[in-house]
Amino acid sequence: MKCSIAVITLMLSLSMNAWSSLIPGELLFENPQVLSFDLSPDEQYIIAVLQDEHRYHVVLTHLESFHSQPLYFIGKEGRARIVEARWLEQDTFYLRSILTNGDVGHGFIFIERDENGTPRPIMRGIRSVGYIVDTLPDHPGEVLFAHTAAHNINLKRLYRASYQEIIDANFRSARLFARQLNNATHYYPGNIRNELLARTHSEGTSEFWRLDKDTGRWSSLFVNPLDEYEFTPIGFTDDNTMAVLTNRETNLVVLQQYDLQTKTLGDILYQHNTYDLSGAELSRDGDFIMSVSYYDHGQEVNEYFTFSNSVLAAMMRQLWPGKQVAMVSGEGSKHRIVRVSAANAPGTYYLLDLESLSARVLSIDYPELRDYSLANSETITIQVQDDITLEGMLTRPPANSNGVLLVHPHGGPVGVRDVIAFDPRVQYLVNRGYSVLQVNFRGSFGYGLDFMRSGAGQFGRLIEDDITAMVNHVRSHHDYPKMCSIGYSYGGYSALMLAIRQPEAYQCVVALYGIYDLPLLYNQHNIQQLGWVRRGIELTVGEVNESTLSYSPFHRAEDVKVPVLLVAGTNDDIAGFEQSNRMKYRLQQLSADVETLFYEGIGHGHDNWRWRRHEMYMIDDFLRRRLNISRPYSTANNIIIAKEKLAIGDSHRSDGITPRDYALAWQWYERAAQLDLPKAHARQASMYLRGQHVERNPERAVELYRVASAQGLASATYSLGIIARDGLAGEPDHEAAYQLFVKSDAQGDDWSRMEIGRAHCLGQGAKRDLRLCLSHMSIPATATRAYRREWRQVISDIYFDPSIEYTIREGLLEYITDEFKVGASRGQVLVDGRGVFNNDGYYGSMFSYSDTFAAEEGMRFGVGLSARARYDTQTDNNNMLVKIQWFHPPITDRLGRITTSTAYLQSLNLQRQGRRYGYTNVLMHLETPGQVQTGTWTLQIYSLDDELLVERHFQTTLEER
Numbered sequence: 001m002k003c004s005i006a007v008i009t010l011m012l013s014l015s016m017n018a019w020s021s022l023i024p025g026e027l028l029f030e031n032p033q034v035l036s037f038d039l040s041p042d043e044q045y046i047i048a049v050l051q052d053e054h055r056y057h058v059v060l061t062h063l064e065s066f067h068s069q070p071l072y073f074i075g076k077e078g079r080a081r082i083v084e085a086r087w088l089e090q091d092t093f094y095l096r097s098i099l100t101n102g103d104v105g106h107g108f109i110f111i112e113r114d115e116n117g118t119p120r121p122i123m124r125g126i127r128s129v130g131y132i133v134d135t136l137p138d139h140p141g142e143v144l145f146a147h148t149a150a151h152n153i154n155l156k157r158l159y160r161a162s163y164q165e166i167i168d169a170n171f172r173s174a175r176l177f178a179r180q181l182n183n184a185t186h187y188y189p190g191n192i193r194n195e196l197l198a199r200t201h202s203e204g205t206s207e208f209w210r211l212d213k214d215t216g217r218w219s220s221l222f223v224n225p226l227d228e229y230e231f232t233p234i235g236f237t238d239d240n241t242m243a244v245l246t247n248r249e250t251n252l253v254v255l256q257q258y259d260l261q262t263k264t265l266g267d268i269l270y271q272h273n274t275y276d277l278s279g280a281e282l283s284r285d286g287d288f289i290m291s292v293s294y295y296d297h298g299q300e301v302n303e304y305f306t307f308s309n310s311v312l313a314a315m316m317r318q319l320w321p322g323k324q325v326a327m328v329s330g331e332g333s334k335h336r337i338v339r340v341s342a343a344n345a346p347g348t349y350y351l352l353d354l355e356s357l358s359a360r361v362l363s364i365d366y367p368e369l370r371d372y373s374l375a376n377s378e379t380i381t382i383q384v385q386d387d388i389t390l391e392g393m394l395t396r397p398p399a400n401s402n403g404v405l406l407v408h409p410h411g412g413p414v415g416v417r418d419v420i421a422f423d424p425r426v427q428y429l430v431n432r433g434y435s436v437l438q439v440n441f442r443g444s445f446g447y448g449l450d451f452m453r454s455g456a457g458q459f460g461r462l463i464e465d466d467i468t469a470m471v472n473h474v475r476s477h478h479d480y481p482k483m484c485s486i487g488y489s490y491g492g493y494s495a496l497m498l499a500i501r502q503p504e505a506y507q508c509v510v511a512l513y514g515i516y517d518l519p520l521l522y523n524q525h526n527i528q529q530l531g532w533v534r535r536g537i538e539l540t541v542g543e544v545n546e547s548t549l550s551y552s553p554f555h556r557a558e559d560v561k562v563p564v565l566l567v568a569g570t571n572d573d574i575a576g577f578e579q580s581n582r583m584k585y586r587l588q589q590l591s592a593d594v595e596t597l598f599y600e601g602i603g604h605g606h607d608n609w610r611w612r613r614h615e616m617y618m619i620d621d622f623l624r625r626r627l628n629i630s631r632p633y634s635t636a637n638n639i640i641i642a643k644e645k646l647a648i649g650d651s652h653r654s655d656g657i658t659p660r661d662y663a664l665a666w667q668w669y670e671r672a673a674q675l676d677l678p679k680a681h682a683r684q685a686s687m688y689l690r691g692q693h694v695e696r697n698p699e700r701a702v703e704l705y706r707v708a709s710a711q712g713l714a715s716a717t718y719s720l721g722i723i724a725r726d727g728l729a730g731e732p733d734h735e736a737a738y739q740l741f742v743k744s745d746a747q748g749d750d751w752s753r754m755e756i757g758r759a760h761c762l763g764q765g766a767k768r769d770l771r772l773c774l775s776h777m778s779i780p781a782t783a784t785r786a787y788r789r790e791w792r793q794v795i796s797d798i799y800f801d802p803s804i805e806y807t808i809r810e811g812l813l814e815y816i817t818d819e820f821k822v823g824a825s826r827g828q829v830l831v832d833g834r835g836v837f838n839n840d841g842y843y844g845s846m847f848s849y850s851d852t853f854a855a856e857e858g859m860r861f862g863v864g865l866s867a868r869a870r871y872d873t874q875t876d877n878n879n880m881l882v883k884i885q886w887f888h889p890p891i892t893d894r895l896g897r898i899t900t901s902t903a904y905l906q907s908l909n910l911q912r913q914g915r916r917y918g919y920t921n922v923l924m925h926l927e928t929p930g931q932v933q934t935g936t937w938t939l940q941i942y943s944l945d946d947e948l949l950v951e952r953h954f955q956t957t958l959e960e961r
Contacts, residue, residue, distance in 0.1 A: 022632065022640045023372045023431045025613040025647075028424040032365035034349055037337045038086040038093070039330040046337070046351070047071075047085045047093055050363065054782040056082040058095065058109065060119060063335065063351070071109060071121040077785040080105050088135050088143065092163070095123075104131065108163055127169040130156065133196070134189040144177055144196075146187050156184060158196075178211050181218050190242075191235030191282050197221075208233060210260065221260065229449075233258075235282040243269055243286070245277055251448040255280045255292060276446045295446050297379040298393050298420035300324045312336065312354065319359055324421070337362065343395065344374035346422045373398070375430040377420045382473045384466060388451075392439040392470040393420055395430050396478075402433030402629050405480035407471055407498060407506075409439060411489030413463055414455050414540045417444040428616050433632065434623070437474055441466035459490075459518065459541055460497045460551030467498060471505075482627050486510040486619070488605065489575060492567075496553040496560070496583075503561040508626045510619055512567040513604050515575050516583040517554035557586040563593040563626045567615065569602030595622065599657045614651055614658075617644045642677035645669075649683065653692070662693035678713035681705075685719070689728065690896060698729035714749035721755060725764075728895060734765030750780050750787065754794045761798045761808055770811045773798075777815065796904035813944075820879050820907040823869070827880045827910065829941065829949040833864040837923060855932045855956040862923035862939060863952055867908040879907035882949065883942040884922055889956075892930025934958055 035049040035056070046061045058072040072095070074080060080097040087093045091111040099105050107125040114120060134144040145166055146156045159165075161174035181187075183200040190197055196211040198218065208221040208231065221242070222231050230253045232245040242258045249265050250256075253276035257266035270280070272294050279293040291304045302325065304313045316325045320340045328349065330336040336352040347365040352358075364370070377395040384390055406429060410418045418438040426436050440447070441463045443455015455463055471483075485495035485506055492514020499506040515521055518541060549555040564587060568580035580598070587594040597618055599611065606612045624631065631641055649668030652661045666687060672680035685704035688697045702723060708716035721740035724733045738759045744752035757776030759766040766772075779791060795816060798804060804812075816822075835849040837860045853861065867880055886902040893899065908920045922941065926932050934956050941950040 021372060022637045023369070023374075023427070024640050025428065025616060025644060027366065027368050027372075028428050029609045029613040029616070030366075031609065032347065033367060034347065034363050034365050035082065036084040036086070037328050037349055037362065039333060039335060039337055040087050041090050043330070043333050043335050046362070047087060048363070049082050049085045051076075051082075054784075056097075058082065058085050060111075060121075069119060071119075072123050075783075077783075077788075085109075088132075089137075089140055091119075094132060103129075106131075108167065110163075124163075124167050126167055128166045128171075129169075133158065133187045136160065144189070147171060156180065156187070158187065178216060179218070181209060184209075190233070191284055191286055195236055197233055206231075219260075222258070222263065230276070234280045235286050237282070237286040241266070243280070243282055243289075245280060247276070247449045251450050253277045253449075255289065274447075276448065278446070295417070295419055297381070297391060298377070298418070298440075299379075300326070300419065302326070308354070312352070315352075315357060316340075341365075341422060343377040343420045343422060343426075346374075372431075374422075374427050377426075379420065380470065380474065382470060384469045388442070388454075390440065390442075390466055390470055391447075392437060392474070393418055394435065394437050394474060395426050396435045397430050397433055400433050400632065401435065403479070403481045404434045404623070404627060404629065405471075405474065405478075405483045406434050406436050406623075407439075407467065407483065407485045407495075408436050409441070409463075409467055409485070409487045409491040409494035409498075410444070411487070411491050412443065413441070413459075413490040413494070414443040414452060415445045416490075417446050424612075425616060429620070432620055433629070435478070435480065437471065439467045439470045441470075456540055459493065460501075464494060464497055464501060467494065468502065482507050484508040484510065484623060484627070486512075487514070488512045489514060492516075492575075493553065496564070497551070499562050499564075500553060500556050500559045503559065506562055508562050508623065509560075509564045510567070510622065511564065511580075511583075512615075513569065513572055513575050513580075514566075514583075515579050516552065517579060518548050518552045520554075520576075520579065520582070554583055554586055557583070557590055557592065560587060560590075560592050563595070563622075565595045565597065565619065565622045567597045567599075567619075569599045569604065569606075571601055572604045574604040597658075600659075601657055610647075611657065614647060617648055620644075621648070638675045639677065642672040642675035642680060645672040645675075646677060646680055646683065649680075653683075653687075662687065666693045676711075678708040678711040678716065681708040681711075682713055682716045682719065685716070689719075689723070696896065698723065702729050709743075712747060714744045714747035714752070717744035717747055718749050718752050718755075721752065722895070725755070726895065726897065728897075734759065736765070738765030750783070751790060753777075754791055758794055758798055761812065762801055762803060768805065768808065770808055773808065774811065774815050779819070792906070793904060799905055800903045816905065817881065820881055820905075822879050822881045822907065823910060826943055826945075826947070827867050827869045827908070829865055829867045829882070829908065831863050831950060831952065832866050832919070834862070834952055834954075836861045837864075837921060851953065852955040852957070854958060855926060855934065857926055857929055857932050859926045859932075860923045861937075861954060862921060863950065865908060865920050865922060865941075865950070867910055867920065869910050878910050880910055881905060881907055881944060883944065883946075885940045885942070886924055887938040887940075888924070889933040889935030889937070891933055893928065896930075932958070 031051060033050055035051060038047050040047070044063055046063065048059045048061065050057045050059055055073045055075050057070055059068050060071050061068045074082060080099050082095060082097045084096040085093055093109055095107045095109055097105040107123060110122045110124065111119045112122060128145065129148040130146045132143045133146050136142050136144055139160065142160055142162050145159050145161050147159055148156050157176060157180055158178040159171050159174040160177045161171060165171055165174050178196060181198050181200065183202050184198045185201050187196060187198045189195060198209040200207045200209065204225070206224040206227050209218045210221050211218055224231050229248045230246050231248065234243045234245060234255065236242050237257065240260050242260060243255055244258045245253055246256055246265065247253045252271060254271040255269040255277060257269060259266055270277070270289060270292050275294040275296060277292050277294050281290040283290055289305050291302055291309060293300060293302045295301070302313070304310050316338065323340050323342050323345065326339045328337040328339050334354050336354065338350050338352060339347045340350060341347045346369060349362040350359045351362055375395050375397060377393045380392045380394055382390050410416055417440050429436055441455065442458065443452060443463055445452055483506055485498045487495040492511035493516060495509050495511045496514065496516060499509045521541065566580050566584055568577055570577050584594060584596050606615060623629065633641065645668050649665045649672065651658045652668065653665035669680050669683045673684060681704045685701040685708070688694055688701035688704065690696070702720065705716045705720045709720060717740055721737045721744060723729050724740060725737035726732060738756070741752040741755040741759070745756060753776045757773045760769045760776065761773035762768070777795065779788065798812060799809065833849060834851065836853055869880065884904050884906050888900060888902070890898050890900050906922060922939065924937060937954040937956065939950070939952045940948060942948055
């Protein structure tokens, strides 16, 4: 992806032949290219956050010239991801990111302009913890900021602060805008200036508050026990009246006046005849309604009431009939940024010019999907009682149907609903030939309070009656010889119950992250002590009594007559892993046909696209095996099918969240290799080289690597170079290794450049040449964390090689000093802690302070250090370079090499006055089974002039901890 906004020509139609092509999972299950768009106050620029495979980019685009300028980027291997950029005022905008630990990171970017008017960005990180509540248009250079106290994350003070005060986390001169409101989860501004609202949560009760502008005190607006009703403030209509979305006195969610003095509801401002409102917007002064939104037959509808917006709506309907259009930025401006989407159309962003009545494409969420045809969804309406109408959504493959209907209940079940929108899971299944049916059964949100409440306590009863009624209707109009149920959370429960209730109708079940033992639900998570949690469950599930057992799959396991796939996460704190584990054991006890896919350390579903893909690959494999459905093999499809098999094999071989099983990995690699996938040949070669599942056979490994290399796989050529260099299949051959690395580099493998550089540094297979050595050591901009780790190891191997010439070592050291940002050659190093560290290895992640412990695969142990320069350095570089040496029991690395010592260079962060530096971990990582050994491990840290700075000893055993 080019890091700019550009006009994109769209394919408006695709032939049905596109349906013969499978969509690669990596194109469906990935983050969209567009993360945010925002129009500048003067409508001259757009700021965008975009992403590609390697980076997050912040891009500034001029609307007149449409010239784009990159302002800022961060790599995806870092500890943060940028999610939003928005204007605060002209030439100033706010950047928000999410850290890997879930915290929010943020900063300001200030635009300065040179004499030619060319913008120059200045990025300033924000030290303050908190978030911007309001931009305060009447106070340039200031924002309303909710600052979180360092000693109490629940304590948020509201300041009217300058940008610099927020950057420095210095609020001594800032104006305290409001007193602390205990248990406040969020603050947000009203539509009228200087109005402020807040929401608190306490023991299941939501309460809304208003800040009194005169007294500076908070007053309660509305108390909603257990979120029993909808109550969402939209804005003030005057000083004493608000417009709110509520169903407190009505069946449907309506836009209604709320009197702040009497705390009573007044006139209904807008009500739809059939559906709950999902949103509304007032004018800035609150004297009229700008728009309302709701879902009509599963599609989001925005209804506008101002003349300009009505004209805009008509224009959008004409441009994009049948599509859903959402306003992104530019409300009240002559330009608008909108997002257009549908079930078969991931978001496309347009710039609308209301003066010329034209639309220009800015970007597409998933540009690579343009080459594939996606399936649209149709809404089905049936009447199950005189006053009960149900809506369902059926998504069918326009061609190549495999004759299977997948009944897909949603989660919740109360207060949740399915809508028509782009859904990667649905599109994946439909592209593989399945039809997917989703039902908004009783209990679903959007159809009125009575409809939603009628689903409470109806687990396995009315809800499943509704699903069955919709299924019967669909099957009466379409021929589906086979049918399975599939669902997540409550949908997992429902999937099992549907098959229990109608074993003759369903041929298999896929139940994910579900609840199967209803009485157990009341006994987990300390619910006995949390009465308000128990009451909330009773409102959804109903009271526990004898009849509850009849609606619990666990207690009706003997009625399960079809194959079942149970998917769960061991850290699921919503459904609870024990629910799935119990269901597995009960079905096994009854000799039922059950398979499990339990992800280690995962909660109530995946937050990682790789494992979402893996989950879908496993589901498709289960369905095909159990229903005896062949795969759609073809020349084009075979590559995609083979890649899915390869991904499943990788999951069994890597140290991931599924159990390591080399035998299973080999089976999947064999299946992928039968489709002649180069990477599958390379994976098998790797297992031969390491002796994983098969007897170690370097010669066979070379044969398979050569097959993959001949097919153009650069990493296979690189591996052949490593084998030749280290003599893993015979005597070392440096000349052959060099030629293989050159070939791999030409094939596009970045890692080979490091080995070419090593050869020129050491004169192994190539002319000893410092210039060629260093020129091949430069780190590419797209380098991953693994690449940088290997780069550091190669640099260290060269530095510690006894054959290296003095001039080469000195030239290399000068290069290293620059790359490692070394600011001091000598320093004081203190050990802050030692022992076993958590898997991420970050500073402060230590959880065992013992020098003696049981060794386990994947373990990291060592020391946490603080370092300080011995004299004040005159450079902004903040690292000191040291030599690390480990002496250890004989260990076997990934390539089968046995070593008793390890040496490498590492930089230590320097602790300097006024800087937040000075903390580094030095760790040994037991990555392979061959490294899990007992004995003494000695760590020595030296300065570059061989002064011993630290020495520590560790003792490992093989006993269970």
